[in-house]
Amino acid sequence: MNRRQLQVVVASASLALVGLLALQIYWFKQAFSVEQRQFEEKANLTLRAVAHQLLLAHHDSTGAIPPVTQLAANAFSVQLATPVAYSSLDSLLTIHLQAQGLRIPYQLALYDARDHTVLAGYYSDSPFSPAAKPCLIRTPAKLGATFSVTFPGHTRHLAGQLGIWLTMAGVFLVVLLIFAYMVLLMLQQKKLAELKTDFINNMTHELRTPLTNLTLASEGLSQAAVRNDPKRLLKYTEVIRREAERLGSQVDRVLQLASLEKGEIELQLVPVDLHALLETIAQTVHLAVQQRNGHLRTQLQAKQTMVLADKLHLSNVLYSLLDNAQKYSEDCPEITVTTRNQGNEVLIAVADNGIGMDRNTQRLIFDNFYRAPTGDVHQVKGFGLGLSYARAIMRAHNGSIRVQSAPQQGSTFELFFQRA
Numbered sequence: 001m002n003r004r005q006l007q008v009v010v011a012s013a014s015l016a017l018v019g020l021l022a023l024q025i026y027w028f029k030q031a032f033s034v035e036q037r038q039f040e041e042k043a044n045l046t047l048r049a050v051a052h053q054l055l056l057a058h059h060d061s062t063g064a065i066p067p068v069t070q071l072a073a074n075a076f077s078v079q080l081a082t083p084v085a086y087s088s089l090d091s092l093l094t095i096h097l098q099a100q101g102l103r104i105p106y107q108l109a110l111y112d113a114r115d116h117t118v119l120a121g122y123y124s125d126s127p128f129s130p131a132a133k134p135c136l137i138r139t140p141a142k143l144g145a146t147f148s149v150t151f152p153g154h155t156r157h158l159a160g161q162l163g164i165w166l167t168m169a170g171v172f173l174v175v176l177l178i179f180a181y182m183v184l185l186m187l188q189q190k191k192l193a194e195l196k197t198d199f200i201n202n203m204t205h206e207l208r209t210p211l212t213n214l215t216l217a218s219e220g221l222s223q224a225a226v227r228n229d230p231k232r233l234l235k236y237t238e239v240i241r242r243e244a245e246r247l248g249s250q251v252d253r254v255l256q257l258a259s260l261e262k263g264e265i266e267l268q269l270v271p272v273d274l275h276a277l278l279e280t281i282a283q284t285v286h287l288a289v290q291q292r293n294g295h296l297r298t299q300l301q302a303k304q305t306m307v308l309a310d311k312l313h314l315s316n317v318l319y320s321l322l323d324n325a326q327k328y329s330e331d332c333p334e335i336t337v338t339t340r341n342q343g344n345e346v347l348i349a350v351a352d353n354g355i356g357m358d359r360n361t362q363r364l365i366f367d368n369f370y371r372a373p374t375g376d377v378h379q380v381k382g383f384g385l386g387l388s389y390a391r392a393i394m395r396a397h398n399g400s401i402r403v404q405s406a407p408q409q410g411s412t413f414e415l416f417f418q419r420a
Contacts, residue, residue, distance in 0.1 A: 006186075006187075006190065010183055010186075010187075013179065013183075014183075017176055017179060020172070021172070021176070024168070024169060024172060027165070028162070028165050028169065031162055032158060032162060035158045035161050035162060036073065036158060039102075039157070040070065040073075042100040042101070042102055043100075043102070043151070044068045044070075044076070045100060046093070046096040046097055046099075046100050046102065047068045047076055047078050047149065048065055049096045049099075050078075050089070050092045050093055050096050051065055051066055051068075051078050051080060052065050053092055054080060054082070054084050054089065054092065055080070055082065057088070058082045058083075066078055066079055066080055066081070071148065072150075073154065074150060074151040074152070074154035074155075075148065075149070075150040075151075076148065076149050076150075077146070077147065077148035077149075078146075078147060078148075079146045080146070080147075084110075084147070086110050086120045089108070089110065089147060090108055093106070093108060093149065102151075102157075104151050104153055104154065104157045105151070105152060105153045106150065106151050106152075107121065107149070107150040107151075107152060108121070108147065108148075108149055109147065109148050109150075110146070110147045111146040111147065112146075207247065210243040210244075210247040211247070213239060213243045214239075214240060214243050214244065214247070217236045217237075217239040217240045217243070218240065220232075220236045221236050221237075221240075267309075267310040267313065267396055267397070268310050268312070269308045269309060269310060270308070270309070270310075270311060271306050271308060272306070272307055272309045272311050272314065273305050273306055274302070274305045274306075274307060274339060274346060274348065274417070275300045275302070275305045275339065277311065277314065277315065277318070278298065278300065278318065278337060278339070278348070279298070279300075281315060281318050281319060281322065282296055282298055282322075282337065284319075285319070285322040285323070285326070288323075288326055289326050289333050289335060292326065292329075292331075292332060292333055293331075293332045294326065294329065294332045294333030294334060294335065295332075295333075295335070296322075296333075296335045296336075296337070297334075297335070297336045297337070298336075298337045298338075299336060299337070299339070300338075300339045301338065301340045302339040302340050302341050302346050302347070303341055304341050304346065304419050305339065305346060306419065306420040307397075307417040307418065307419060307420050308397075308418075308420045309397055309417070310393075310396075310397070313393045313396075314393070314397075316389070317389070317390045317393050317394070317415070318348075318350075320386035320387070320389065320390055321350045321386075321390065321415075322335065322337075322350060323386070324386060324387075325350055325351075325352035325354065325411075326352070328352070328354040328355055328411070329352055329353055329354040329355075330354070330355060333352060333353065333354070334352065334353040335350065335351070335352050335353075336349075336350075336351045336352075337349070337350055337351075338351070341419075342416075344418065344419055345417060345418060346416075346417045346419055347414060347415070347417075348414070348415040348417070349412055349413070349414045349415075350412065350413045350415075351410060351411070351412040352410050352411055352412075353410045354410050355407070355408060356405045356406050356407045356408050356409045356410050356411055357403070357405040357407065357411060358406075358407050362403055362405060365387050365403065366387050366388055366390075366391045366401075367388060387401075394415060397417065397418075398418055399415060399416050399418065400415075400416045401413065401414065401415055401416075402414045402416075
């Protein structure tokens with residue numbers, strides 16, 4: 001499946017899931033609205049029945065039942081023309097709520113008909129429990145007949161009535177999360193497959209050059225004229241030695257990274273003077289930079305420069321960073337190597353004037369096989385393993401590596417070591 005087909009499949013599946021999610025939300029809202037209307041109807045019927053029975057208790061069988069005023073989604077009030085005892089009101093309310101199937105906590109408040117001050121109030125999480133007691137503020141024998149009922153747990157009650165919908169929503173959410181995880185996994189696998197393909201192509205190209213040189217040199221040695229000329233013989237043997245070392249180092253780099261990821265490499269930690277090591281490496285890299293009319297400068301400002309490190313692997317990391325700095329510079333590389341102390345750490349910064357990187361590239365450059373886009377810079381060779389190797393080595397040393405960069409503004413790689 002190519003990239004275009006994958007994008008179409010993922011987009012189609014995502015749209016379908018979004019549509020299903022929107023439909024489920026719509027159904028849930030509709031179901032909740034129905035439950036809310038049923039709740040309001042049951043509350044109205046309950047309060048009307050209570051009001052009617054209170055009127056009958058006061059021998060007012062001809063009076064009209066007062067309307068129920070809805071104050072909020074979960075609050076209702078009724079105003080009677082007759083006085084009522086709080087205990088009678090509370091008892092009748094409990095009975096009629098049970099009759100309507102509304103086993104839900106409620107707050108009952110009774111008001112003075114003249115100034116609407118609260119005379120008595122009641123709240124219980126278990127209103128049908130015999131232990132539930134009202135909180136009386138004033139206790140006259142007969143109280144005004146204006147009362148209100150509030151159901152504080154009404155939303156939770158309605159949600160409980162929609163248990164099947166909530167279960168379906170939970171199942172759908174799990175399916176959605178699994179789908180998202182599978183898509184991410186599939187994209188990662190596809191990206192890894194593409195990177196591995198690029199790696200194989202790069203490796204084939206990188207290995208072909210030394211193999212070709214080895215073949216030509218060995219063919220030259222088979223000629224009698226070469227065997228009889230000590231200078232030419234030395235030249236060809238030197239080519240064979242150099243190309244064999246180059247081939248071996250390329251193979252070792254791949255094997256070392258694989259071993260590092262498995263935790264199989266044992267570092268030979270010894271005290272290393274970073275300044276002495278940097279000066280040695282800078283002298284070697286300086287020749288390649290000078291051939292491109294560039295400059296390599298060192299600003300070694302650290303006072304404490306001793307670290308415990310594997311000198312070989314550390315040298316490989318520094319060589320890799322300096323090599324990248326000059327390879328990814330379009331013209332006349334300008335490279336600056338800086339050291340300084342930060343608390344208990346030693347910082348090595350390698351800055352260049354190269355093509356730089358955007359934020360997305362910065363997140364990927366430490367992945368195996370990834371090679372940063374080079375724009376107009378061509379012939380940048382490599383396996384895409386240098387920076388992933390550098391990160392693995394720094395982690396093995398309990399250090400870290402970071403990058404600061406912007407397109408066409410160069411890059412700065414920072415290595416942080418714990419002081420010895």
